[in-house]
Amino acid sequence: MNKAYDRSARLVSRLLNIDLAELDDWNCCGASAYISIHELKAHLLSARNLSIAEKKKKDLVVVCPACFTTLSKTNHYLAEDRKFRRTISTALKSANLEYWGGVKVRHLLDVIVKDIGENEVKSRVKRKLSGLRVAPYYGCQLTRPFGEVDDTQFPMMLDTLLSWIGAQPVSFPLKAKCCGGLLMMTSEEVALGLNKNLLDCAAQNGAECIATICPLCHMNIETYQGDVNKRFGTNFHIPALYFTQLMGLAFGFSRKELGIDEEMVSSRVALEKYLEAAS
Amino acid sequence: MVEKIGVYICHCGTNIARTVDCKAVAGYALGLPNVVVARDYLYTCSDPGQEMIKNDIRESGLTRVVVASCSPLMHETTFRRAVADAGLNPFLFQMANIREQCSWISENRELATTRAKAIVGAAVMRVEFNEPLEVQKVPMNPNVLIVGGGIAGIEAALQIADSGKRVYLVEKEPTIGGYMARFDKTFPTLDCAACILTPKMVSVGQHPNIELLSYSDVTDFSGYVGNFTARIRRRPRYVDEEKCTGCGQCEQKCPLSVLSEFDCGLGKRKAIYRPFPQAVPSTPVIDREHCLFFTKGVCRVCEKFCPRGAINFEQKERFIDVQVGSAIIATGFDLFDASRVKEYGYGKFPNVITSLEFERLTHASGPTVGKIVLKNGRTPESVAVVHCVGSRDNNYNEYCSRVCCMYSLKIAHLVREKTDAKVYEFYIDMRAAGKGYEEFYKRLLREDVTFSRGRVAEITDVAQNSSENGKLIVVAEDTLLSIVKRIPVDMVILSVGLEARRDALQVAHIFRISRSKDGFFLEKHPKLAPVSTAGDGIFIAGSCQGPKDIPDSVAQGAAAAANVLSLIDRKEVELEPTIALIDEDSCSGCKICIGLCPYNAISFDEPSGHAVITGALCKGCGVCVAACPSGAIEQQNFTNRQLTAEVEAICA
Numbered sequence: 001m002n003k004a005y006d007r008s009a010r011l012v013s014r015l016l017n018i019d020l021a022e023l024d025d026w027n028c029c030g031a032s033a034y035i036s037i038h039e040l041k042a043h044l045l046s047a048r049n050l051s052i053a054e055k056k057k058k059d060l061v062v063v064c065p066a067c068f069t070t071l072s073k074t075n076h077y078l079a080e081d082r083k084f085r086r087t088i089s090t091a092l093k094s095a096n097l098e099y100w101g102g103v104k105v106r107h108l109l110d111v112i113v114k115d116i117g118e119n120e121v122k123s124r125v126k127r128k129l130s131g132l133r134v135a136p137y138y139g140c141q142l143t144r145p146f147g148e149v150d151d152t153q154f155p156m157m158l159d160t161l162l163s164w165i166g167a168q169p170v171s172f173p174l175k176a177k178c179c180g181g182l183l184m185m186t187s188e189e190v191a192l193g194l195n196k197n198l199l200d201c202a203a204q205n206g207a208e209c210i211a212t213i214c215p216l217c218h219m220n221i222e223t224y225q226g227d228v229n230k231r232f233g234t235n236f237h238i239p240a241l242y243f244t245q246l247m248g249l250a251f252g253f254s255r256k257e258l259g260i261d262e263e264m265v266s267s268r269v270a271l272e273k274y275l276e277a278a279s
Numbered sequence: 280m281v282e283k284i285g286v287y288i289c290h291c292g293t294n295i296a297r298t299v300d301c302k303a304v305a306g307y308a309l310g311l312p313n314v315v316v317a318r319d320y321l322y323t324c325s326d327p328g329q330e331m332i333k334n335d336i337r338e339s340g341l342t343r344v345v346v347a348s349c350s351p352l353m354h355e356t357t358f359r360r361a362v363a364d365a366g367l368n369p370f371l372f373q374m375a376n377i378r379e380q381c382s383w384i385s386e387n388r389e390l391a392t393t394r395a396k397a398i399v400g401a402a403v404m405r406v407e408f409n410e411p412l413e414v415q416k417v418p419m420n421p422n423v424l425i426v427g428g429g430i431a432g433i434e435a436a437l438q439i440a441d442s443g444k445r446v447y448l449v450e451k452e453p454t455i456g457g458y459m460a461r462f463d464k465t466f467p468t469l470d471c472a473a474c475i476l477t478p479k480m481v482s483v484g485q486h487p488n489i490e491l492l493s494y495s496d497v498t499d500f501s502g503y504v505g506n507f508t509a510r511i512r513r514r515p516r517y518v519d520e521e522k523c524t525g526c527g528q529c530e531q532k533c534p535l536s537v538l539s540e541f542d543c544g545l546g547k548r549k550a551i552y553r554p555f556p557q558a559v560p561s562t563p564v565i566d567r568e569h570c571l572f573f574t575k576g577v578c579r580v581c582e583k584f585c586p587r588g589a590i591n592f593e594q595k596e597r598f599i600d601v602q603v604g605s606a607i608i609a610t611g612f613d614l615f616d617a618s619r620v621k622e623y624g625y626g627k628f629p630n631v632i633t634s635l636e637f638e639r640l641t642h643a644s645g646p647t648v649g650k651i652v653l654k655n656g657r658t659p660e661s662v663a664v665v666h667c668v669g670s671r672d673n674n675y676n677e678y679c680s681r682v683c684c685m686y687s688l689k690i691a692h693l694v695r696e697k698t699d700a701k702v703y704e705f706y707i708d709m710r711a712a713g714k715g716y717e718e719f720y721k722r723l724l725r726e727d728v729t730f731s732r733g734r735v736a737e738i739t740d741v742a743q744n745s746s747e748n749g750k751l752i753v754v755a756e757d758t759l760l761s762i763v764k765r766i767p768v769d770m771v772i773l774s775v776g777l778e779a780r781r782d783a784l785q786v787a788h789i790f791r792i793s794r795s796k797d798g799f800f801l802e803k804h805p806k807l808a809p810v811s812t813a814g815d816g817i818f819i820a821g822s823c824q825g826p827k828d829i830p831d832s833v834a835q836g837a838a839a840a841a842n843v844l845s846l847i848d849r850k851e852v853e854l855e856p857t858i859a860l861i862d863e864d865s866c867s868g869c870k871i872c873i874g875l876c877p878y879n880a881i882s883f884d885e886p887s888g889h890a891v892i893t894g895a896l897c898k899g900c901g902v903c904v905a906a907c908p909s910g911a912i913e914q915q916n917f918t919n920r921q922l923t924a925e926v927e928a929i930c931a
């Protein structure tokens with residue numbers, strides 16, 4: 001399922017001339033449960049990635065908002081907190097690494113919307129997703145806590161991008177609300193409730209699918225849709241698709257290349273009329 | 280002649296003595312050249328402390344005095360006066376700051392003592408070169424400029440005018456009255472705002488000593504204390520104030536209605552209008568942007584119906600200059616723009632309104648004649664009042680806006696009084712510090728209002744169950760119960776905070792006032808000079824200095840008036856002699872200093888070909904001194920010799 005994100009993100013980026021080079025020997029960003037248990041160590045993991053990226057003299061682009069937030073936090077703290085910087089530097093030094101604070105952390109969505117821009121994206125569209133009603137779902141991490149990328153509560157970036165490829169972003173007030181995240185493991189009751197709110201809101205606004213930018217949100221929406229239906233007696237059938245899959249579809253890549261059909265809540269009905277042309 | 284210097288090291292109780300060994304510093308000073316007396320003393324600023332200095336001057340024949348104590352802002356005047364009493368020119372005194380610049384910022388006693396010695400040494404070396412200076416006196420113009428006709432400005436104007444002095448009251452809106460004129464009731468006594476305000480407004484309008492310049496603003500303010508010139512822009516009303524009787528015919532006949540700013544866009548007004556019926560002056564203005572004559576060249580109905588021929592479409596903007604000796608700035612505040620807090624949905628949900636909009640709704644002469652209704656005309660069954668919107672929030676303003684808790688309680692009371700609606704107050708802390716305020720809060724606790732402690736997270740229309748359908752849901756943590764609440768209501772009132780005026784920066788430039796980091800005007804001293812500014816003769820009053828309620832604004836208006844009157848009664852003002860002087864022989868006439876002077880104190884004398892400083896305008900900032908490429912300018916009491924001696928002593 002997340003392979004689809006990986007593949008579609010690479011395909012779309014290549015087409016848009018975004019030069020993505022995988023980081024040598026990268027490691028986990030420190031998000032997941034780590035940061036709430038050993039914050040400093042989590043930041044150290046992030047700092048290691050930043051240090052490797054700095055050698056390449058490139059921006060560090062990630063597709064996962066959790067990585068984005070953790071890396072950005074580490075970057076901010078390193079710039080602002082001298083004591084923290086000293087601790088991290090000492091630790092990096094033991095691995096013969098150093099970091100001078102020169103890396104910009106970016107999310108791929110931000111790069112596509114702000115750097116590549118409307119004209120370039122539109123010029124690549126072969127099959128407009130005209131009339132496809134999409135709930136743009138940002139999740140809770142892309143804009144928080146810094147709000148540097150977009151408005152913290154009601155971001156618009158993904159809405160904009162969806163309209164460039166012809167789709168119709170629906171009003172989605174819960175666009176930056178929590179999907180339940182890792183609570184799905186520890187407090188399923190709470191997480192299912194949050195998930196249900198999202199699906200309910202998308203359905204009420206007439207969405208045929210949900211566009212995601214976060215693998216965790218994506219997984220929760222897809223994998224637990226059946227559990228939500230069982231638990232709340234609902235009958236949701238709303239597929240989740242990565243924004244790069246929808247872009248790839250509009251750019252004319254095949255469903256196989258994009259990993260469409262691999263999802264657990266089938267997107268067949270929603271995408272029927274566009275799939276024929278694409279495959 | 281060899282100078283005889285006396286040095287006094289102040290303990291300032293324990294403020295200095297805790298970290299600085301004052302005895303050791305005094306001992307050190309005694310070893311410095313020309314020092315004949317050096318003492319340490321518990322409180323040098325006290326009467327016995329001053330007596331000690333005076334005695335030494337008389338008995339030991341001191342010719343120079345150094346006091347090492349606090350900042351010159353605190354006690355320079357005190358010691359200058361003491362020195363002068365003993366017959367010495369006050370400028371032969373030098374202050375060394377070993378409190379703010381030494382003891383308060385040091386922890387290590389040894390290092391602090393070394394530092395204090397250096398500071399004292401520098402002052403001793405410098406004072407040798409201090410020269411006697413004479414204080415200049417200039418006459419004080421008794422006229423006063425007041426900018427802003429809200430309650431603070433009105434109070435100040437009346438106080439000053441009643442004492443027989445002339446006041447120019449400048450107001451940028453068509454009427455005076457400010458925000459208070461738009462309120463319904465006032466907390467905590469619930470008396471009607473108009474009932475207590477409009478008599479004062481009428482007094483201003485009729486006062487023989489007040490020249491009311493409404494629909495006007497100050498574009499330039501030059502000069503110095505006692506002798507300012509204010510340039511006032513009078514925007515055209517297109518109605519002759521002399522001829523108009525305020526009969527209101529024109530307003531009735533005008534065919535064009537637009538949204539009323541006074542009513543926050545909830546009601547309508549005509550293209551020729553007075554913001555509200557009791558406006559002062561009662562002369563209407565024509566809104567050029569909408570008036571059919573100005574936009575389409577047709578109509579002129581008002582002109583036809585005016586019984587006095589007061590309509591004049593030819594009126595032009597004009598500028599007048601007035602001479603005043605002092606000014607009070609009372610320009611008030613702007614409300615926080617609630618649409619900035621996106622999660623509260625202001626502008627998106629029609630029934631999320633601001634507190635000021637509520638004031639207009641509940642006002643008897645407002646757009647609904649005092650009825651509290653939803654946008655669809657229904658009466659709400661439940662109302663939420665959200666505190667601290669834009670206040671106490673690091674995303675917007677860090678400070679507390681001071682008035683919102685109390686006006687929110689008033690809102691709750693009015694809703695309970697006029698409707699059967701349930702009322703929820705979402706507050707962080709209830710701040711009811713003021714006479715009768717806590718009692719008012721207690722009263723509301725008995726009026727069946729639900730209080731929920733915790734900041735509101737969001738206001739949404741995304742329902743989670745049938746009881747929330749069609750409602751606005753207020754989501755908030757209740758920090759007393761440690762739960763998250765979702766309260767469905769019909770109407771949400773946002774208690775928006777107070778901010779510095781959006782044009783505060785321009786106003787600050789015109790009057791050369793500083794601003795604090797929140798954008799409000801900066802007072803000279805937060806406790807001891809709350810309505811003074813760094814500029815002599817320029818005072819501030821009311822919410823332009825920081826959020827204030829009506830009682831505090833009135834008190835400040837009166838306080839500023841008292842300051843001004845005391846200044847006027849002195850008949851003349853003293854000017855600091857620490858001004859810059861140009862050595863005509865060295866001045867090359869390059870004019871660099873002229874453009875740099877922030878006070879327009881330097882002009883160019885064509886016949887002689889060099890720059891000239893008007894002493895009364897110079898504030899002694901030193902910019903020209905530093906900029907002069909020929910080194911032709913020197914500032915009195917900050918001469919090169921004085922400063923070099925000081926620096927050399929510290930570096931030695």
